[in-house]
Amino acid sequence: MGFLSWVDLLDLIVGVAVIVILQLLGMVLFSWMTPYSDLKELKRGNIAAGLAMGGQFLGTAIILGVAAYTNTSIWHMMLWFAIGYVCLLAVYCVFDWVTPGLKLSEHLQQGNTAVGMLLFIVYVGMSFSISSLIV
Template identity: 65%
Template sequence: MTVVINIAVSVVCMILLQLLGMLVFSWMTRFNDMEELKKGNAAVGLAFGGKFMGTAIILGVSAYTNSSIWHMMLWFAVGYVCLIVVYWVFELVTPGLNISEHLQKGNMAIGILLAMVFIGTAFAVSSLII
């Protein structure tokens, strides 16, 4: 019975962390992600999906490599902060490219690039968690 409770608590914790992570990413954008998704903006969908996948990769590795929920949450926080830092560094190193503006206009190339930045960063950061 204890194992079932531990799994249930872990799953609830993972869902809450994933939702919190996506909420913070939504606050970081200069537009309303959900409104853009409702309009069918595929570029925003790709970028948002990349953020979701990136946080899921870090969360999954954190859960897999830690037996304590507290350690899982700690390593998720470290990885998540890395994703946020990479996003802002990406903004800084592309000064002629207003990412938010291009995403709002539906620029698929920017959406794909941003998704890959998040997914690639998550894989790299996850290797540090192990």
């Protein structure tokens, strides 16, 4: 068992860079879905928005981690991440649709911690389920 070769090291660096870029891109796309500024809500100390955003980050990271673990090609990893990520975005839309009496974004902006915690769990739980489909 030897040290990493230069090729292995370069593959590792590229892989980590792609993962970081995809994670950040995922978070930007999630922030575009909210009618309020996520960063302003965090600066304001809005725990509900922070929980929802944390769930988005962790859910995205779970899908990305499984996509990276189960694929040897960066391109396949990116493809499976994109598929899983679109599914996670759809989960939010469906969840918002099936709870018509509960306008999620309004409750988050108002600081409803129960809604923030619920969304955190929905994102994380569904990302585990979605990840089981990534091959």
